[in-house]
Amino acid sequence: MRELTEKARAEIAAAGSSAQLEQVRVRYLGRRAELPLLLRGVAQLPPEQRAEVGRQANLARRDLEALIAERMETLAVGEMQGRLAADAIDVTLPGSPTVPVGRLHVLTQTTRELEDIFLGLGFTVLEGPEVETVHYNFDALNHGKTHPARARTDTFYLSNEVVLRTHTSPMQIRAMEAHPPPLYVVIPGRVFRPDSDATHTPQFHQIEGLAVDEDITLADLKGTLLAFARAVFGDERQVRLRPHFFPFTEPSVEVDVSCFQCSGSGSMRDGSRCALCKGEGWLEVLGAGEVDPNVYSAVPDTERNAPGYDPEKVQGYAWGMGIERIAMLKHGIPDLRLYFENDLRFLGQFG
Numbered sequence: 029m030r031e032l033t034e035k036a037r038a039e040i041a042a043a044g045s046s047a048q049l050e051q052v053r054v055r056y057l058g059r060r061a062e063l064p065l066l067l068r069g070v071a072q073l074p075p076e077q078r079a080e081v082g083r084q085a086n087l088a089r090r091d092l093e094a095l096i097a098e099r100m101e102t103l104a105v106g107e108m109q110g111r112l113a114a115d116a117i118d119v120t121l122p123g124s125p126t127v128p129v130g131r132l133h134v135l136t137q138t139t140r141e142l143e144d145i146f147l148g149l150g151f152t153v154l155e156g157p158e159v160e161t162v163h164y165n166f167d168a169l170n171h172g173k174t175h176p177a178r179a180r181t182d183t184f185y186l187s188n189e190v191v192l193r194t195h196t197s198p199m200q201i202r203a204m205e206a207h208p209p210p211l212y213v214v215i216p217g218r219v220f221r222p223d224s225d226a227t228h229t230p231q232f233h234q235i236e237g238l239a240v241d242e243d244i245t246l247a248d249l250k251g252t253l254l255a256f257a258r259a260v261f262g263d264e265r266q267v268r269l270r271p272h273f274f275p276f277t278e279p280s281v282e283v284d285v286s287c288f289q290c291s292g293s294g295s296m297r298d299g300s301r302c303a304l305c306k307g308e309g310w311l312e313v314l315g316a317g318e319v320d321p322n323v324y325s326a327v328p329d330t331e332r333n334a335p336g337y338d339p340e341k342v343q344g345y346a347w348g349m350g351i352e353r354i355a356m357l358k359h360g361i362p363d364l365r366l367y368f369e370n371d372l373r374f375l376g377q378f379g
């Protein structure tokens with residue numbers, strides 16, 4: 029009996045888990061174990077032995093039961109703590125695998141940068157409809173009835189009178205209808221033309237500018253665009269205006285910024301031709317001009333806008349800038365289509 033209980037005590041102490049301890053319990057206190065068999069056999073013993081053997085066996089059993097219960101408690105607490113530790117979730121850690129934070133598309137970044145620059149110069153930002161009427165897109169902007177831009181091959185028509193705007197210029201008219209002079213606004217937005225190749229996508233973005241006040245000349249336009257060019261492409265930039273034609277500006281110009289890669293020289297330090305401006309020293313960035321008096325005449329006088337835009341009293345300038353082009357020049361982006369293919373390897377490089 030002594031030997032048996034010593035062995036049982038040792039095994040109880042050695043049990044490493046509640047499952048192991050249960051096996052020990054069955055081995056020593058289970059229905060077919062030695063000690064219970066002994067207890068059940070007490071009745072068959074000679075009467076003078078019964079009391080002593082029964083007492084000792086009972087003591088041994090209670091002793092083991094108590095030991096097992098105590099050890100079971102210790103093991104269970106440890107096991108519970110182990111499970112809790114294994115299950116613990118720190119909700120303050122980032123999810124796994126870490127999900128990268130999104131960022132603004134490079135065109136949105138560029139648009140916002142341009143808006144900030146012109147806001148700083150005193151302009152207000154407006155937006156307008158992408159689905160536009162022929163009246164606002166062409167007629168009110170002084171396009172003759174046979175102007176080639178009206179062709180079905182150059183413009184998406186939704187009906188004879190409704191188009192997807194081909195430029196942001198229709199907002200010149202809408203802005204003037206809504207606000208009396210003086211007016212200083214920029215209008216970013218999507219525009220649409222049925223072209224598709226490395227340098228044209230059917231959808232692209234422009235930012236229009238319109239300033240109407242008294243005594244506004246091309247010199248004001250040039251100063252404004254110089255400030256823009258220096259903010260985007262660097263303090264040393266120059267701008268130049270070349271004669272051009274648009275139906276709704278007179279005179280009209282194309283505006284170049286001196287090349288920021290070769291500082292306008294057209295060649296690199298090692299004498300090679302500058303690849304960005306192709307040796308020209310200048311980068312074309314936008315079309316602009318003095319607002320044609322016919323455009324003011326297309327803005328009706330309204331109660332809100334009385335006396336309206338009198339071509340004898342107001343002058344102004346306007347420009348239209350391609351946002352894709354600005355971002356391409358600035359970041360060295362080689363192909364327009366990259367903007368719209370949603371390849372994260374491309375998009376992840378900006379911002």
Ligand code: PHE
Nearest residue numbers: 195197274315316346347348
């Ligand atoms: N709307 C013209 C274009 O898309 C650009 C422009 C705007 C030119 C304003 C002059 C004045 O090409």
